[in-house]
Amino acid sequence: MVTGGDPGLATAREIAATVPDPELPMLTVADLGILRDVAAEDGRLVVTITPTYSGCPALREIAHDLRHRLSAAGFGQVTVRIALAPAWSSDWITAEGRRKLREAGIAPPHPARRKPGPVPLTLTVTRRARVTCPRCGSADTAQTAAFGATACKALFRCRACREPFEQVKAI
């Protein structure tokens, strides 16, 4: 039985926040900003998460892991709910998450576009973006591919240290 004022709810939040993302395992779901809510409803624990991309296959594993860890900690009935709105933005990755990404050699995303109206076209092939190399810190980087090994990443290379690296896409 979990209620709003229950100290168990704080514990549940802590446990939920430790669940790693299967595709970026150095980050927790809290670092990534996809853990939206941990609440008590009619004595049941309800955890709300949001997808990063529509087809993200990690969501199912995250839901599974949340249920597993919370029930192992004694929270019997755990419901995992998907929230679609508002849509996840890479801006929600925490400062801690960005630090962990950089340490793992992945550039964190630059601020995502936030303007109403039609999305403008980007026609230049190689963007000299506001992306710094996670290895040597140089700002002299170039995008080599707009898509990477997972839905959330793009490929870059550093012109200073010549190393390729991944960036979490800004959406």
Add this chain to the structure above:
Amino acid sequence: MTEDEFTAYQSLSEETEDHRWAFGTGFTDPLEGIDASVPPGVDAQALGAYCLMLGDDALIYSHRLQQWMTRMPELEEETALANVALDLLGQARMLLARAGLAEGAGRQEDQLAFFRDEHEFRNVLLAERQDADFAELAGRLLIFSAWRLALFGRLAASADPVLAAIAAKSVQELAYHRDYAAQWVIRLGDGTPLSHGKMQAALGAIWPLVAELFQPDPVTAALPAVAADPAGVRAEVDAVLDTVLAAATLERPDVAPLARVAGRSGRDGVHTEAFGYLLAELQSVARAHPDATW
């Protein structure tokens, strides 16, 4: 591996009651826990039919893109296209799930994807077309994603909150798809005489399917506050295409639209010959072993 990393993978191999259906997406309901009630005043059957149209566009086009896997010229392009196909498959799953919940007849995403026949699919013909070469792939992806992005930009304000949320998420993805395709069209069009000629020929081959994208249909007409009028996005799509074609030094083809069959087309369940083969590939295993799990 840290303990946390290990646990994330360990949970995959545990024995649970949570069996996966072998051939489908059947992992979870992509709309799990979402309030799927139909807003008052909205025709639920029409909403279901509308989500089916948009879901079918994504499902069928995603499958066509998947057929390119292992055939792309470079690893980066292979990865890019796999990502585009995955995004569209994700959109299709949510839209088909929404369609099933709105119509209220108990049909789930897998039943809608694998157990409907040709005439029950409502995708536009552009989605089912088979690309003859890489230039057609780039041109078709540009037109499809420019059109879908414009449509979904409007749908983000739909009176159905579920459809609005799906559209808002999809807009982020479609913007990436459109940029990717636009950059290839420009590279080919403004490239060598050979690549320019092939890109121009590809546009000429695809263009007869463009008119259908803006054709009014009765389902959209029955959902004034929910659906986006396809004719209403024509100017926005044209502006995008003209910008890209100008940068690519390509001409907008002057060709007649593909003739409709007794006034009917993809949205009415009338498809091209190529569609039957696509559907057979998509559905045959699921139909041979219905409800198999692993």
